[in-house]
Amino acid sequence: TATxxxxxxxxxxxxxxxxxxxxxxxxxPDDGYTKLDVANYYxxxxxxxxxxxxxxxxxxxxxxAGTDKPCFFQKHHTPGLELVEFVRLKEEAxxxxxxxxxxxxxxxxxxxxxxxxxxxxxxSHADDPDRADRIVFDLDPGPDVPFDExxxxxxDVRKRLIELELESFLRTTGGKGLHVVVPLNPGCDWxxxxxxAQSFAEVMSQAEPDRFLxxxxxxxxxxxxxVDYLRNGRGATAVASYSLRARPRAxxxxxxxxxxxxxxxxxxxxxxxxxxxxxxxxxxxxxxGIEKIKQNLSKFSAE
Ligand code: ATP
Ligand code: MN
Ligand code: MN
Numbered sequence: 001t002a003t004x005x006x007x008x009x010x011x012x013x014x015x016x017x018x019x020x021x022x023x024x025x026x027x028x029p030d031d032g033y034t035k036l037d038v039a040n041y042y043x044x045x046x047x048x049x050x051x052x053x054x055x056x057x058x059x060x061x062x063x064x065a066g067t068d069k070p071c072f073f074q075k076h077h078t079p080g081l082e083l084v085e086f087v088r089l090k091e092e093a094x095x096x097x098x099x100x101x102x103x104x105x106x107x108x109x110x111x112x113x114x115x116x117x118x119x120x121x122x123x124s125h126a127d128d129p130d131r132a133d134r135i136v137f138d139l140d141p142g143p144d145v146p147f148d149e150x151x152x153x154x155x156d157v158r159k160r161l162i163e164l165e166l167e168s169f170l171r172t173t174g175g176k177g178l179h180v181v182v183p184l185n186p187g188c189d190w191x192x193x194x195x196x197a198q199s200f201a202e203v204m205s206q207a208e209p210d211r212f213l214x215x216x217x218x219x220x221x222x223x224x225x226x227v228d229y230l231r232n233g234r235g236a237t238a239v240a241s242y243s244l245r246a247r248p249r250a251x252x253x254x255x256x257x258x259x260x261x262x263x264x265x266x267x268x269x270x271x272x273x274x275x276x277x278x279x280x281x282x283x284x285x286x287x288x289g290i291e292k293i294k295q296n297l298s299k300f301s302a303e
Contacts, residue, residue, distance in 0.1 A: 006127040007055070007101050012082040017109035027066050027117065030248045033272060039112050041244060044276035046105050048285075049242040053108075053121045057087060057099035057129065059237050060111055061118035067246045071117075075099060083110040087126035092235060101126050117246045120237035124187065129234060131187035135197055136238040137180040138173075138228035142221030147266050153211065153225050154178045154261065160200070166295055169287050170258055171241050172267050174251035177225075179238060184296040190234045196297050197229035241287070244272060257286035 023036035042049065063071040077086035077098040084107045086098040102108050102119075111119075123134040137157050141150045154170060157180045161168045169181045184193070201214035204227050213226045231238045239245070241255045251268035252275045270278070 007085045007087050007103070008098075010081070010083050010085050010107070015083065015104055015106040017106045018083070018113045020109075020113055025066075027063060027115065028248070028250050029066050029068050031250060033250050035112075035115065037272065038117065038244065038250075039109065041250075041272045041276065042108060042112050043105075045242045045279065046108060048279060049119070049240060050102075050104070050108065051291075052240045052242060053119055054103050055101065055125045055127070056121040057089060057124075057126055057235075058102055058122070059120040060100065060116040061120070061246050062115045063117050063246050064115040067117070067248075071246050074116075081110060081114070083107045087129075089126075089129055099126070117244050119240040119243040121240050122235065122237055123193075123232060124190070124234070128187065130189055132190055132193040132232065133184050133187040135182040135184065135193060136231040137168075137182075137197070137200070138231050138238060139177045139180070140221075140226040140228045141177055142218075142224050142226070144223045145225055147264075149211070150176075150178055150225060150267070151261055151264065153227075154180055155258075156204070157227075158258065160204070164300075167293055169255065169290055170261060171253055171255045172251075172264070172270060173239055174243070174245035174253045174268050174270070175247065176267050178267060179253075181290075182295075183290050183293050185291070185294055186296055188297045190232070192297050192301055194229075194233050196300060197232040201227035201229040242275070249273075255285070255287045260286065 020039050025035045026032055027035055027038055059073060059075045061071050061073055077100050085101040085103060087101050088096050089099050091097050123132045139150055139153050158168050166182050171179045173179055205212040205214040211224060213220055213224045216226060230236060239253045241253055243253050245251045250272035252270045254270040
């Protein structure tokens with residue numbers, strides 16, 4: 001495939017995961033979860049996580065001394081990574097840089113060895129970075145918004161998307177909000193996706209200004225939900241489904257069926273402690289078939 005051409009192979013050809021150093025190091029001090037707990041978590045969810053990140057430029061959050069010490073948002077490939085691949089892409093400033101690409105378990109585990117806790121893919125693939133195949137509506141509640149209101153907002157986003165004949169999928173973020181994800185197939189240029197996402201957010205905030213905001217100004221947020229459309233641009237990221245978060249209790253970004261929303265209590269309801277067992281129990285992937293859906297924004301383009 002074209003991915004093979006764009007993505008540069010790592011220096012190591014034998015695809016064996018590295019040995020985990022400092023397995024007893026505590027990375028989640030509030031909860032006592034160690035680096036080994038994190039490695040075991042990612043080994044347990046890899047068949048679910050890898051399809052969400054494979055072939056995409058990937059940013060990571062590394063917490064080498066634990067979540068209560070400085071953590072780093074890393075976009076670029078760095079010396080020492082031998083299993084993680086990279087793709088050379090143009091940056092906003094005009095220069096080129098090597099972006100991380102994880103295609104298999106060995107590369108995933110190499111990043112865990114480097115104390116990566118969170119995985120944040122682009123909404124496009126490394127071999128076609130200018131064409132989005134995922135839109136993410138990131139619902140960010142202000143501090144005074146009850147979670148039931150965030151749930152209602154997600155349902156409203158879904159309804160408005162259905163009116164546009166677009167199917168969407170729900171996930172928790174492991175944080176305070178929810179994500180509504182729209183697959184695009186074939187993909188659409190960011191130059192079409194970005195204004196679509198922005199006007200979608202603006203329509204919502206204009207219709208119900210007491211509930212929604214389409215500008216990121218924290219000061220205005222309070223009792224309202226920011227419909228964060230800014231995840232939808234070349235180089236922007238959103239947390240991957242099944243990624244841990246570097247926050248207390250080690251929450252997980254969890255895909256859900258829309259029918260599961262009513263009983264959801266909070267955005268960080270799922271954690272490292274329960275997700276692996278839940279995945280074993282689960283009869284059906286709530287996002288099954290997402291890759292097969294044929295829909296995009298071409299019907300909204302100017303021509
Ligand atoms: P929550 O539900 O708490 O909002 P979230 O993952 O949606 O969780 P946001 O603060 O809304 O968190 O951030 C949205 C996305 O922006 C993140 O998932 C991440 O991909 C990206 N992001 C976060 N921090 C940075 C950063 N320092 N640089 C670039 N992008 C970032
Ligand atoms: Mn958010
Ligand atoms: Mn956001």
